[in-house]
Amino acid sequence: MKRCAMDGIEASTAFLRDTASKHFLCMSYRASRNGAPYGQGQYFASCFVVDVEGFWILVTAGHVINEIRGGLDAGVSIHNFNLHDKLAGHPYPYPVPYPFDLEDWAVIESDGADYAAATLPEMVVRSLAAGGIRPIGEHALGSEPFDQYPYWLLAGIPHESLAVVNERKVLKLTLMPMKPASPHRMGRTHRTPGFTR
Numbered sequence: 447m448k449r450c451a452m453d454g455i456e457a458s459t460a461f462l463r464d465t466a467s468k469h470f471l472c473m474s475y476r477a478s479r480n481g482a483p484y485g486q487g488q489y490f491a492s493c494f495v496v497d498v499e500g501f502w503i504l505v506t507a508g509h510v511i512n513e514i515r516g517g518l519d520a521g522v523s524i525h526n527f528n529l530h531d532k533l534a535g536h537p538y539p540y541p542v543p544y545p546f547d548l549e550d551w552a553v554i555e556s557d558g559a560d561y562a563a564a565t566l567p568e569m570v571v572r573s574l575a576a577g578g579i580r581p582i583g584e585h586a587l588g589s590e591p592f593d594q595y596p597y598w599l600l601a602g603i604p605h606e607s608l609a610v611v612n613e614r615k616v617l618k619l620t621l622m623p624m625k626p627a628s629p630h631r632m633g634r635t636h637r638t639p640g641f642t643r
Contacts, residue, residue, distance in 0.1 A: 467533035468580040469494045472603050476526040492602040497581035502566040508555030511562040534578030542573040598624035
């Protein structure tokens with residue numbers, strides 16, 4: 447098994463293939479105005495799926511949904527939503543169509559938090575399950591104190607990993623080891639620096 451040492455934490459290809467890749471999705475969508483592509487035309491966002499009391503919840507960054515809302519408010523057409531689940535290892539050639547509805551989303555984007563979540567429709571759940579996606583169950587959520595967990599990984603599909611291979615757009619699931627840090631002392635007005643996309 448091939449392993450890559452990252453600052454004292456080993457992230458194996460087996461972990462990526464058998465665990466992380468079963469929870470993570472890439473949501474893609476297109477933007478147009480007056481029939482022509484708007485901005486970069488096609489957009490991508492990292493997502494993961496959790497199971498809460500039997501409901502599959504799609505989670506992404508809050509700013510993704512707020513940017514979609516801003517585009518819609520400005521008259522941009524946002525369409526062709528798909529959930530790419532190829533990382534789960536299935537043989538199907540197409541992504542799962544996703545009936546995006548802005549009203550389905552709850553967004554928290556304040557005090558450093560940047561999350562959005564929506565319940566997935568049953569047909570989407572069945573399609574993702576058939577492709578090998580497994581939600582993160584409540585049993586997998588850790589309990590306090592959180593410093594009892596020796597390893598922390600930040601997982602996602604960064605826009606910077608976008609590449610064109612054989613005329614196809616390819617994004618890569620990426621893991622980054624995290625180190626514990628003490629809470630900041632600047633109070634609730636402090637904002638965590640953001641990343642540009």
